[in-house]
Amino acid sequence: MNKILVANRGEIAVRIINAAHQLGYQTVAVYSEVDQNALHVKLADQAILIGKANSSESYLNSSAIIQAAKQVQADGIHPGYGFLAENADFAQACQEAGLIFIGPSPEAIHMMGNKALAKSSMKAAGVPCIPGYSGEDQQLTTLQQQAQMIGLPIYIKAALGGGGRGMRLVQSIDKLAAAIEAAQAEAQSAFGNNRLILEKAITNGRHIEVQILADQQGHTIHLGERDCSLQRRHQKVIEESPSPIIDELLRQQMGEVAVAAGKAIGYVGAGTIEFLLAENGSFYFLEMNTRLQVEHPVTEMVTGIDLVKWQLKIAEGESLSLLQHDVIATQHSIEARLYAEDAVQQFLPQTGKVKFCQFPEAEGIRCDVGVNPGQMISSYYDPMLAKIIAVGDNREQARRRLIWALKQTILLGPTTNRQFLVELLQSPIFVAGKAHCQFIEQYLAEKSEITKRTENTTNNQLIALAAISTTVLVKNNERYRRQGWRNSGESVWYCRLQVNNKEVFNCKLKKIPQQPYQITISNQETVDLEIISVEKHLWHYKINGVTEHAYLIVEQDRVYIASQTQQLNLTKLRVETKEQLQQVSSRVSAPISGCVSKVLVEINQAVKKGDKIAIIEAMKMEHVIAAPVSGRVMQIYIKSGQQVSAGLKLVDLQKQE
Incomplete structure (x- = not known):
């Protein structure tokens, strides 16, 4: 092979492109109409538009992808994971088109892609099944x-x-x-x-998977296990290698079974055998993923083996130079998946433009990133933005490093699950290595410490800083000079900020020359805050004698702000006087882009806090929009069947105490 087409998007496309470049291959990216500014498109040597935003018309359009490969004279196609990665027909079509499919044979994909056939073949090979x-x-x-x-x-x-x-x-x-x-x-x-x-159903089980690697000459080895038990809605959130509950004897047993499973179907390339580990130590075959896994970096970090490079080498016919005893894992690695989703609202996917992003660079830290500033996060694809990975001499060092790295991860734009990941990593159950597959589900249902801290602690320092940020532009632009602003003496003005399309804060700002700002938030807490410096998006400020910093982007109607502990997207509901503040209605905004399937209120209707306002359908799910306060419907801006974007005004309510 000389040129490889990557039939995928996001961070895995970036990962494959980088590995291919390091081995000297030319790369080709494919993209849909909404991905023209995506990071993988910018990194590849060539890029081809293959269709509209819907994945069925682009990343799942096998004929368009194969045609693109022929157009640029690519030699091979790497499918990544998801989309067509485990599609036996696509693998067969690549072979028939004279292209090297960088993965297993169509027969192996077909057998393992059908859970019924997979179980039959595994039972025949002596692999324990549920x-x-x-x-x-x-x-x-x-x-x-x-x-x-x-x-x-x-x-x-x-x-x-x-x-x-x-x-x-x-x-x-x-x-x-x-x-x-x-x-x-x-x-x-x-x-x-x-x-x-x-x-x-095996309750309180652990999701354990074993990575295997097999060449075309019949040599198969395993690279140890990964513990992927932290899941929400059966989707993995945090993974680690090795598992904190598996000893050497069990590791050897599971590894030998995984190798036997791979050999039984003549597997070639990188693959994963997934097991469910019961509390009594028994383990059972779940399924085989005939592709690279999202969580493959933790295996790479502890073994030093680059799985993507080996996929490419094996596709070229190269024999494995590794024997089983060459695979030695002496460290511990943990990975967290950064999603564009609101963990407080049942992990509701978030959309919008990435305004700014910054990922940490430090010893023991790896970031597999699939986004760049200016890129749109749409509702068409999986909301994963990046993977943050840490490695350490032991599990505790890896855990601490990952928490630090997540706190240094800044993304302004769509809401992310960053803080939820930090809370999970800090939870006593995870620290003790006892998190099972129902861990997240049970703790959320019980309104555990994780949820409470994520849900109920909007940082008033950040609200105050956001309020001040609306005036810094005012001071530098005469057209937006607020009433009450003076260069000498006491200045007082007001603003109203809605956080993440939900809670509304009324802010009174007072400034006396040579003194810190005084910001009173919703007639409760008063914060004294001094601005030290502003360097592009980075603001340094002092509060209670301690200097802090946060990243801000201020637009005409929005403020995006993130610190090490919280990310807020605020809508500016502009008011300038106390009287205007009292007259302003409460705005209900769309938390996600989608189609309005029902409007459930009428003009002048009285509603109570929590009453249903409307239903928005997005990503094949219905999302109920509830009244944030009790009041009366003053204005309705939407109708059934209308497409809306996140943050769009839906309804105005006149708040009633």
């Missing part, structure tokens, strides 16, 4: 009978695909039929096939 049903008979009565024979609780899973689609946990018999029908419908929609399998 008790369950994967038969051809998919009638409702048959599935109900099999579920009762297995014994509740059980998991219903789509036989094809992954990512939690078509997956249901059933704990009571009266909910079984409805769960089966819902899973079949979702599986049909997501994967074009409604076939299901049933598995015994």
